[in-house]
Amino acid sequence: MVDQSTLLKVEDLEVAFYSSSNTVKAVNGISFNLKRSETIGIVGESGSGKSVTATSILGLLPPRTSKIEKGSITFEGKNLVSLPAKQMRKIRGNEISMIFQDPMTSLNPVFTIGNQLVEVICLHQNVSKKEGMQRAIEMLRLVGIPEPEKRIKQYPHEFSGGMRQRAMIAIALACQPKLLIADEPTTALDVTVQAQILNLMKDLQEKLETAIILITHDLGVVWENCDKVIVMYAGNAVEATSTENLYEKPLHPYTWGLLDSRVKPDEDMLTPVPGSPPDLRNEIKGCAFATRCKYAKEVCFEKKPSLIEVEKDHSVACHFQKNDQRLVRDGGYQ
Ligand code: SF4
Numbered sequence: 001m002v003d004q005s006t007l008l009k010v011e012d013l014e015v016a017f018y019s020s021s022n023t024v025k026a027v028n029g030i031s032f033n034l035k036r037s038e039t040i041g042i043v044g045e046s047g048s049g050k051s052v053t054a055t056s057i058l059g060l061l062p063p064r065t066s067k068i069e070k071g072s073i074t075f076e077g078k079n080l081v082s083l084p085a086k087q088m089r090k091i092r093g094n095e096i097s098m099i100f101q102d103p104m105t106s107l108n109p110v111f112t113i114g115n116q117l118v119e120v121i122c123l124h125q126n127v128s129k130k131e132g133m134q135r136a137i138e139m140l141r142l143v144g145i146p147e148p149e150k151r152i153k154q155y156p157h158e159f160s161g162g163m164r165q166r167a168m169i170a171i172a173l174a175c176q177p178k179l180l181i182a183d184e185p186t187t188a189l190d191v192t193v194q195a196q197i198l199n200l201m202k203d204l205q206e207k208l209e210t211a212i213i214l215i216t217h218d219l220g221v222v223w224e225n226c227d228k229v230i231v232m233y234a235g236n237a238v239e240a241t242s243t244e245n246l247y248e249k250p251l252h253p254y255t256w257g258l259l260d261s262r263v264k265p266d267e268d269m270l271t272p273v274p275g276s277p278p279d280l281r282n283e284i285k286g287c288a289f290a291t292r293c294k295y296a297k298e299v300c301f302e303k304k305p306s307l308i309e310v311e312k313d314h315s316v317a318c319h320f321q322k323n324d325q326r327l328v329r330d331g332g333y334q
Helices: 050-058 085-091 113-125 129-142 161-173 191-208 219-225 243-248 253-260 298-302
Strands: 006-018 023-035 039-043 066-075 096-099 179-183 211-216 228-233 236-242 308-311 314-316
Touching: 006 050, 023 050, 023 066, 023 211, 023 228, 023 236, 039 050, 039 219, 050 066, 050 096, 050 179, 050 211, 096 161, 113 129, 113 161, 129 161, 161 191, 179 191, 191 219, 211 219, 219 243, 228 243, 228 253, 236 243, 236 253
Parallel strands: 039 211, 039 228, 096 179, 179 211
Antiparallel strands: 006 023, 006 066, 228 236, 236 314, 308 314
């Protein structure tokens, strides 16, 4: 039962991709809730299942080669997994929008920014083209594009990278969605523009009360912008808690690895997580992180750890992080 303040509830979501010779289990039982005006970060390396989770929520999985095997995605009381395509089209772009990593491949190069914005507004809001144009100018102004009356007539190639990302945000927010999914929205941008775009998203969230799913590989982005966070590895949630908890007391060895591999102002060297993620075409026995984990023991290669709540609102999937026993970063037990 979805309570009043819960906007989105993802429960035990499993997604698989198929080819003639293989099955890839891309997401293995992810669950989370999101309230209005709340931001959740989904963190992990490429191939961890972050973007597949987002694509599933939007109903944009490739129909012939993928399938939601199990679970539900409840948005405002409606299960999106079983919603007819026509109803899903009304929700997508209107109530749930997405900002992609690379605006150049998401914006159509042969249409002006104005055309693309007005199309979205007119499609979902049932307004005249003239009114749509007026709203489009207001949206460009809202996202900080100077001289929006002039800029609206320009093509994507006439915008800088940061401006294109702002235009993408304007398109995504044009219909004032209740949920915004931002998939690595600032990865292609330099640090200054990155901060501007993230601040802009926060400002707009306050004004429009939008809930945000922020997909990123950068824990720094999570600290600054998210209320809670899920760390994903090889299609599994390995740690789920509030941003504060994860910052003060991360518990999963993979999260420790992500923290060690961040750029730190006072250190010259990064410590990358050794090895590479497992090939998801092969069946994984035990903990998916075992081949890269310096704390792994025999049991890790034999039995998959379940995600369990070891402290209030802090869940971890590790055989050695339990209520009565704690693995300590850099060795030993507590
Ligand atoms: Fe490492 Fe074992 Fe914990 Fe997996 S279950 S994270 S391999 S210690």
